[in-house]
Amino acid sequence: MKLFVNNKEIEVPASAMEKRIVEFLREDLDLTGAKNACDIGACGACTILVNDEPSRICIKLVKDFGGQRILTIEGMAAPDGTLHPLQQAFLDCGAIQCGYCTPGMVLTGHAFLLKNSHPTRDQIRQAIFKNLCRCTGYQQIIDAIEKAAPHYQREERGLQAASAPEKQTATKNSKATTLAKGEAG
Amino acid sequence: MSLPETKCWRNDAYAKVTGKAKFTDDLKFANVLHAAPVYSDFVHARIVSIDTSAAEKVSGVVRVLTAKDVQGVNRFGQIIRDYRIFADDKIRYHGDVVAVVVAETREIAIHAAQLVRVNATPLPAVLDPEEALKPDAVLVHENHGSNLINTHVVRRGNVDNAFKQADFVIEQDFSTQFIEHAYMETEAAVCVPRLTDGVIEIYGSMQHPFSTRRFVATCLGVALADVEIIGTPMGGGFGGKDDTAAIICARTALAAKLLGRPVKMVYRRDWSMRESYKRHPYRVQYKMGVTKAGCITAVQCRIVADGGAYCSVTPWVTWRSTVQCCGPYVVENVHCDTFGVYTNNVVTGAMRGFGSPQINFVIEQIVEMAAQKVGISGIEFRRRNMVRQGSITITGQKLDGHKVAMEQVLDTVLREIDYEKKLEKCAHGKGDADELYGIGVAMSYRGVSLGAEGTDFCAAIINAQADGSILLETGMHENGQGVESAMCLICAEELGVDVNRIRYRRSSTSNIPDSGTTVASRGTIMGGGATALTARELKKKIAESFCEKLHCTAGEVRFKDNFICGKLDADRIAFADAMRQMWAMQKFPFALGTFKAPRTTWDEHSGQGDAYFTWVYCCAARQSSSR
Amino acid sequence: MGLLLCCQAVELTVSRKSGKVKLLNAVAAHDVGCAVNPEMVRGQIYGGMAMSAGYALHEEVKAPGGKMTTLNLNTYRIPRSMDLPEMKVIIVENPDPVSPTGAKSIGEPANEILAPAIANAIFNATGQRHFSSPIKLGAQPEPTACEEGCK
Numbered sequence: 001m002k003l004f005v006n007n008k009e010i011e012v013p014a015s016a017m018e019k020r021i022v023e024f025l026r027e028d029l030d031l032t033g034a035k036n037a038c039d040i041g042a043c044g045a046c047t048i049l050v051n052d053e054p055s056r057i058c059i060k061l062v063k064d065f066g067g068q069r070i071l072t073i074e075g076m077a078a079p080d081g082t083l084h085p086l087q088q089a090f091l092d093c094g095a096i097q098c099g100y101c102t103p104g105m106v107l108t109g110h111a112f113l114l115k116n117s118h119p120t121r122d123q124i125r126q127a128i129f130k131n132l133c134r135c136t137g138y139q140q141i142i143d144a145i146e147k148a149a150p151h152y153q154r155e156e157r158g159l160q161a162a163s164a165p166e167k168q169t170a171t172k173n174s175k176a177t178t179l180a181k182g183e184a185g
Numbered sequence: 186m187s188l189p190e191t192k193c194w195r196n197d198a199y200a201k202v203t204g205k206a207k208f209t210d211d212l213k214f215a216n217v218l219h220a221a222p223v224y225s226d227f228v229h230a231r232i233v234s235i236d237t238s239a240a241e242k243v244s245g246v247v248r249v250l251t252a253k254d255v256q257g258v259n260r261f262g263q264i265i266r267d268y269r270i271f272a273d274d275k276i277r278y279h280g281d282v283v284a285v286v287v288a289e290t291r292e293i294a295i296h297a298a299q300l301v302r303v304n305a306t307p308l309p310a311v312l313d314p315e316e317a318l319k320p321d322a323v324l325v326h327e328n329h330g331s332n333l334i335n336t337h338v339v340r341r342g343n344v345d346n347a348f349k350q351a352d353f354v355i356e357q358d359f360s361t362q363f364i365e366h367a368y369m370e371t372e373a374a375v376c377v378p379r380l381t382d383g384v385i386e387i388y389g390s391m392q393h394p395f396s397t398r399r400f401v402a403t404c405l406g407v408a409l410a411d412v413e414i415i416g417t418p419m420g421g422g423f424g425g426k427d428d429t430a431a432i433i434c435a436r437t438a439l440a441a442k443l444l445g446r447p448v449k450m451v452y453r454r455d456w457s458m459r460e461s462y463k464r465h466p467y468r469v470q471y472k473m474g475v476t477k478a479g480c481i482t483a484v485q486c487r488i489v490a491d492g493g494a495y496c497s498v499t500p501w502v503t504w505r506s507t508v509q510c511c512g513p514y515v516v517e518n519v520h521c522d523t524f525g526v527y528t529n530n531v532v533t534g535a536m537r538g539f540g541s542p543q544i545n546f547v548i549e550q551i552v553e554m555a556a557q558k559v560g561i562s563g564i565e566f567r568r569r570n571m572v573r574q575g576s577i578t579i580t581g582q583k584l585d586g587h588k589v590a591m592e593q594v595l596d597t598v599l600r601e602i603d604y605e606k607k608l609e610k611c612a613h614g615k616g617d618a619d620e621l622y623g624i625g626v627a628m629s630y631r632g633v634s635l636g637a638e639g640t641d642f643c644a645a646i647i648n649a650q651a652d653g654s655i656l657l658e659t660g661m662h663e664n665g666q667g668v669e670s671a672m673c674l675i676c677a678e679e680l681g682v683d684v685n686r687i688r689y690r691r692s693s694t695s696n697i698p699d700s701g702t703t704v705a706s707r708g709t710i711m712g713g714g715a716t717a718l719t720a721r722e723l724k725k726k727i728a729e730s731f732c733e734k735l736h737c738t739a740g741e742v743r744f745k746d747n748f749i750c751g752k753l754d755a756d757r758i759a760f761a762d763a764m765r766q767m768w769a770m771q772k773f774p775f776a777l778g779t780f781k782a783p784r785t786t787w788d789e790h791s792g793q794g795d796a797y798f799t800w801v802y803c804c805a806a807r808q809s810s811s812r
Numbered sequence: 813m814g815l816l817l818c819c820q821a822v823e824l825t826v827s828r829k830s831g832k833v834k835l836l837n838a839v840a841a842h843d844v845g846c847a848v849n850p851e852m853v854r855g856q857i858y859g860g861m862a863m864s865a866g867y868a869l870h871e872e873v874k875a876p877g878g879k880m881t882t883l884n885l886n887t888y889r890i891p892r893s894m895d896l897p898e899m900k901v902i903i904v905e906n907p908d909p910v911s912p913t914g915a916k917s918i919g920e921p922a923n924e925i926l927a928p929a930i931a932n933a934i935f936n937a938t939g940q941r942h943f944s945s946p947i948k949l950g951a952q953p954e955p956t957a958c959e960e961g962c963k
Contacts (some may be wrong), residue, residue: 026634032211033204035420037369038454042886045369073204086684092849094193097859099201100369100420106202125893132885134367134421135665136855137862137895192853230877279879308876353876360944363873364866365882367890423863455883463873477963513817529878537860541924542867546945549928554941570838572815584815588845588906591817597902598819607823614939614952620834621952627929628819631921666919667852674848675913709848710908710917715911780912799948 001066005029006075017063022046024062025072033073033103044131047104048072054108056130073103076110085151086110086144093144097135104131109145117152119145195670197418197663206418209373209390209659210451217375218247220440220450221294223301224459225282227276227311229323229529230305239300239680243273249301250286250440257406261432262397265334265496267326268428268532270404270435271669276305277325278494278529280460287440287448295453302461314468314491317526317717325494325527334492334525335500337507340791341579342518344474347483351474353558359471359547364464364490366536370420371452372461374434375419376441385438392422392432392664394692395699404435405442408788412438414490414693422664424535429461443720447500462497462534465490465525467506468542473551474518479559479569481517488544490533492525497534499525505540511579512548513591513630514570519579541631549627562608563626564599572630581793595628641782643700644714646690647676647723649774653747653761655682658690660700661712672716679720682760698779711780719778727774730767731758816921817904818842820861822929826937831949833869833934835897838926842901845908845916853918857901860922866891872946917948944960 003010005025014152016024025031025048034057035045039148041056048057049071076084083091086109096102106130112119112127119127124145125138200206207272223240237249252259252273259273260266272281284301288294311317311325317332325332348354372387387407391397394414401412414434419426433450440448452460467490474483488506492499507523572578572591599605604626612621648656657676663669669689677684690696711793727749728742735742735751735758743750750757758766767774817821823836840857862873870889874882882888927945935941938952 004615021438026211029212032207033203035208035370036210037371037420038885038886040454040882040886043369077203081203083199083202090202091195091198092193094855096195096198096201097667097852097855098419098421099197099206100208100665102201103204121898128893130892132369132890132892133421134369134863134890135859137858137860137891137896137899139858139896139899140851140855142893194849195852214939226879279875284829312843312878324829357943361867362871362945363875364871365873367871367888454885458873458883458888459880484925530875531873531880538920538924541920542864542927545924546867546928546931548943549925550931550935551945553932553935587815587908588843589815589817590904590906593842593906594819594843596902596906598839600819601841601902602823602837603902604821608936611936612937612938619828621828621937622823623933623935624821624823625929625931625933625936626821627925627927627932628817628821628923629925630818631816631924666856667849670852671848671915687951707898709913709915710845710911713848713915714912719911729918 001063003065004069005031006070006072012062017061019062020058021062021065022057031072031074035100035103037100044104044108045101047107047131049107049111052094052111052114055145071107073106076106082159085143086113086148089144089148093140093147095136095140095144101131101133105133105141109148111143113152115151117156119149121146191211193303194684195667196673196676197471197669198243208370208418208420209375209388211415212375212388214375214377214447216447217447218289218440218444219291219294220285220287220437220448221291221297221298222282222456222460222585223286223548224280225276225283225303225305227303227305227307228279229308229310230276231308232275233304233306236302236304237284239302240286240297240423243288243297243300244407245289246286246297247289247444248287248440249284250287250436250443253761254443255404255439261400261404261435262496263428263498264500265556268432268495269496270432270439278427278531279529281494282436282460285436285440285450287444291395312528312530314489314526314528317528318489318524325529332527332529334496335424335503337504337523338790339507339510339519339521339579341581341793342483344483344485344518344520348474351482352477352553354472354474355551355555355558356472357551357554359467359469360548361543363466363531363533364536365458366421366423366425368421368423368425370452371457372426372430372433374437375447375449376434376438376445377442378445383411384679385412385442387412387438388417389414389430389434390419390426391434392419392424392426392662393431394662394694395701396427397431397434398694400431401435401438405438410695412693412694416663419664421639423537424539425461427535428532462493462532464536465492465499465502465533465540465543469544469547471547471551473555475555475559477559479556479561479566481514481516481555481570484516485520486510488521488523490523490525491528491530493528493530493532495532497532499533501534502540506544508580509541509631510544512552513572513628514552515572515576516579516630541629545627545629549629564604567595567628591610591628591630598626607721641701643711643715643780644698644777644779645672645712645719646697646777647719647775649723649764651768653686653759653764655680655687656690658692658697658718659712659715660697662692668709668712672712675713675716679717680724682747711782714780715778718780719776722778723774723776726772726776727763727767730770730772731763734758735769816843816916818921818925820925820929822926822933824930824933824937826949826952828952829956831951834896835948836867838899839899840899840922841904842918842921843904843906843916844918845911846914847903848906848913848915849902853903854901855916857922858869858899861899861926862891862896863923864926865896865930865944868930869946870895926963
């Protein structure tokens with residue numbers, strides 16, 4: 001079985017099939033950004049994106065993800081370390097305190113903005129409803145997602161124009177991941 | 186100038202937003218063992234025996250630890266040493282840990298933990314603090330003689346006379362609930378025995394590295410220098426990662442020491458919720474006398490705090506509630522009695538607010554009830570009674586030497602939310618709308634955590650390098666609140682250098698002097714104070730080395746824009762060049778400084794004095810050490 | 813040594829049918845002495861208000877007979893994004909003469925007064941006082957003819 005994790009093809013050993021995917025990512029792939037904070041899918045700290053949809057993976061097994069396209073927080077920034085505009089917005093808005101919910105929040109926000117790049121604050125609030133944060137009261141997280149929205153609007157316009165000018169990371173990601181999806185299909 | 190492009194600066198933000206920050210459970214060590222706690226199903230019981238044989242037979246189990254394996258002291262506690270590393274004589278609450286299973290994998294440890302049998306004689310449980318105070322109550326700690334952990338009083342003026350003179354008396358009982366801190370990261374520890382010298386290195390999710398070190402050393406029966414707590418990002422604390430976090434480190438360290446291998450114990454959420462201490466539930470009987478003119482004449486209150494099965498910091502938490510029992514209001518006649526009580530409920534201890542949330546829930550409702558009786562608005566009532574410049578608090582402390590901006594913050598909020606206008610729109614249960622609209626306000630004051638007796642002090646080390654980069658370390662601990670970032674910003678501003686030159690050194694209890702705990706809102710004031718004073722010390726050293734070259738006296742040297750300048754801007758040396766030259770002069774651009782809190786006074790019998798917090802901290806600590 | 817002075821206010825509605833409380837807006841002003849890292853000061857206050865809202869309305873450890881049953885974040889209800897209103901923070905700066913940096917502190921005061929503000933707002937909405945936290949509201953009584961008439 002194969003997984004497509006952060007644009008990389010991963011061959012899953014048979015022995016790992018029954019593992020929880022949160023443990024597989026954290027232990028076998030050393031992608032420790034996804035946190036396991038409740039084991040029951042209640043807190044969202046383990047959120048990753050599966051085919052661009054947020055998934056709380058502490059309650060899911062590796063075998064459920066065959067051929068799926070997975071994005072973890074480690075795949076958000078550019079390979080050279082440049083932050084994705086949404087990540088940068090989290091920094092700028094003071095949306096990070098203890099940082100434990102941050103990976104799940106960023107990915108949830110990313111999935112949401114991919115679908116709705118002109119959101120209201122209420123819509124953002126609704127979008128992160130399943131991710132718990134005990135530090136921030138969510139205010140600056142909502143600020144950050146709102147602040148990053150224009151980037152996604154530009155991305156959309158760029159895609160509509162079907163032009164291929166030099167783009168920022170998110171485009172690279174979404175293009176590559178679209179390809180991966182096709183392969184998996 | 187010192188801020189980079191982002192308007193908010195944090196030294197750990199990049200690592201956290203990219204998933205690179207390594208929290209305790211993210212750390213990997215070769216040959217690591219995993220540990221899991223064992224609970225019993227008793228709430229209150231006398232232990233007869235603990236049978237670990239079935240668990241020990243499970244393949245992959247390396248050892249099962251109980252109280253008899255503790256080489257040092259099995260008792261633990263910041264004030265009263267009543268908490269056990271492992272329950273030995275009794276189970277006192279449902280979260281008491283009787284054993285820890287250590288195994289090759291976490292799954293095996295968890296599985297085997299269920300096989301440990303606790304043979305115990307059940308005892309009646311006392312779950313109501315008022316019941317616990319009765320003379321014939323079941324005792325949680327027999328040798329303590331009663332279930333009373335502590336009392337505090339405030340005695341001021343004459344309340345009996347004052348109530349007689351009052352036009353109205355408002356009496357009301359209140360209660361508050363247990364609150365879980367619910368930090369997103371549960372308790373976790375990895376303990377690694379250092380093979381070269383036997384020192385146990387601890388990476389863990391805790392708020393208080395120095396007290397953790399103390400407890401671990403005591404539990405293991407080793408010296409403080411034989412335990413090193415290494416700073417690790419922490420997924421939230423809110424006051425909750427003190428006692429329980431330290432005890433988990435102690436159990437894990439014991440396993441690592443006995444087995445000579447790294448051991449990791451990461452708490453499952455249900456273990457964390459079951460075992461970790463909570464915010465105290467309070468029962469408060471409150472009585473306030475007021476005049477027709479809307480002035481508070483007297484307050485009488487009785488506070489009963491459920492301390493749960495162990496003392497933890499109950500005396501300190503209830504002390505804050507006691508000295509703040511009238512909120513930010515001037516009251517001439519006060520009679521307050523506070524009781525911290527043992528029960529067989531979950532342990533209660535420090536939580537953000539530390540005794541204030543409970544008492545403020547009472548006071549800020551009572552003042553509105555009183556205002557209603559008098560027939561004036563709650564705001565007007567507050568104005569007539571609030572502390573102002575030069576006011577005397579209920580503990581007899583004069584508020585001077587700093588600006589008392591109570592009315593300023595009140596007015597700021599009222600203006601911003603347009604309170605008066607919106608108050609008129611409130612439904613008061615009337616009208617036929619489906620949604621009843623209401624607006625509410627509350628205010629408070631709080632003594633900054635500072636005290637005397639030399640315990641409330643903090644150290645900082647600034648170590649400038651030959652290329653102008655700077656290493657900074659303080660005794661404060663990063664809980665996720667950004668205290669390291671605040672220290673870096675303060676250091677940058679003092680030295681007039683770019684904040685990106687500064688690296689906050691990964692903290693270690695083996696490097697910086699014990700600066701107490703990062704609680705009670707003391708991080709920025711103590712750590713920041715120490716950083717500023719240390720930077721000034723370093724600046725003095727630098728100024729003395731370069732004032733001649735800069736054609737001025739040492740006192741005239743200025744630090745700005747990454748330069749060290751004389752009186753004229755033209756007389757200047759780049760900070761980096763200066764550092765290189767200092768090394769050439771064989772002078773270390775290094776400073777260790779401390780910030781000490783001013784002294785305070787407190788009379789435990791009358792509850793009068795300059796009621797600053799930490800004085801009582803050390804007062805209580807003295808009591809416990811003489812026990 | 814300085815005192816931390818703070819004030820918070822909250823607007824809400826109570827559903828007459830369900831008793832559900834919806835927070836609409838919250839404002840806080842805190843005298844922090846001097847804000848070293850203002851966004852982080854705001855973050856502390858937002859987070860403290862959120863925690864205090866949970867204290868007032870949602871959070872409760874249940875332990876019948878001393879055995880806890882609220883053992884995870886599904887049953888122990890800390891505030892989620894939808895439970896909270898838009899919040900506004902105003903930082904008041906009166907530098908503390910005893911503090912070398914002028915800064916006082918913010919961690920705890922942020923978390924100690926939104927609960928009573930909510931209790932006061934609920935009183936102003938419903939006419940009923942609540943003396944126990946968390947505040948539990950049932951369906952609100954229908955307006956009586958008298959109340960309608962009195963209006």
